[in-house]
Amino acid sequence: FDAHIHYSQPDWAVYSPEAVLRILAAAGVERALVSSTPDDGTVRLWEKDPGRIVPELRPYRTAGDLGSWYRDPAVFAYAEERLRRGIYKGIGEFHLSAGHAAAPLLGRWVALAVAQGLVMHAHSDAGAVRELFALDPRVRVLWAHAGMTAGPVEVGAMLDRYPTLWVELALRTDVAPEGALDTGWRALFLRYxxxxxxGTDTWTASRWAELPQYLxxxxxxxxxxxxxxxxxxxFTNAARLYGVE
Known part of the structure; x- marks a missing residue:
């Protein structure tokens, strides 16, 4: 289960949906959590292979929404409209930093996720994750890239505190530097x-060619x-979290 895939507009001219699905199948990816900018990329993949593709709604109509989605009423209205399709399992992957919770609209995003049973997939520092839980401790959060720089001690402390936090490890080469599993990460995996x-994170088109070797x-x-x-x-943790066992 690859829990971090994008099929965004720059990819479309390079890889057709069929080509992407062939790459995933050849790499042994049985399920893929997909979000895209715009969302049409996710829908195109899901329509071709709904058994493999697990859609989540990225709150970006264009890349320009990355820094303002959480305070832009137009983006919230866009998300409400897209979610009526009934195919999505989460909201994200989105970018959020500590301090952004002061935006009144973010509370509505969290309430929407809780009400509809959607996982929030957050590319965030630990402070922003804490702020999401402060808005509603019932929210389920998938922490993208394990915070990108947070080590096993910090990640462990977050898991100790928040029972509805999950962590994905896309791009975290420090988990196994030079190919050998780090002892700190190993201990944390056994603890939680x-x-x-x-996840892989196909954030740019070149990542598709790298995906098999990365996995x-x-x-x-x-x-x-x-x-x-x-x-x-x-596999199992992501499948259970997103209800696709």
Missing amino acids: PDHFCV AGVRAWLAELPPDVARRIA
Whole structure:
């Protein structure tokens, strides 16, 4: 289960939906959590393979929404309209920084996610994640890139505090530097085996060609874990979180 895939507009001229689905299948990706800018990319993939594609709604009509989505009423109205399709399992992946919770509209985003049972997929620092939970502790959050720079001690402290926090590890090469699983991350995976998942992050078109090799590296460090833990991180945790077991 690759929990961090985008099929955004720059990709469309390079890879057709069929080509993307072939890449995912060849890499052994049974499920892919997909968000795109604009959302049409996600819908195109889902329509071709609804069994493999798990859609989430990215609150970006264009890349220009990245820094303002959480305070722009027009983006919120756009999301409400798109969600009426009934196909989405989450909101995100979105960018949010500590301090943005002061925007009154963000509380409505969190309320929307809770009311509709949607996971919020947050590319955020730890402070912003804490602010999401302060708005409503019932919200379920998938923390993209494990905060990008947060180490196992900080991530562990966040998991200790928030039972509805999950963590995905896209682009976190420090999990297995030089191919060997880091001891700190290994200990945390064993401590919280039900709260981690893996992802690639096809944030630019060149990542599609790199995806098979990247996932081969992920499988290598997963093989250093007990098989039941590896399976949970590789597939089961994300499948349960998004209700597609």
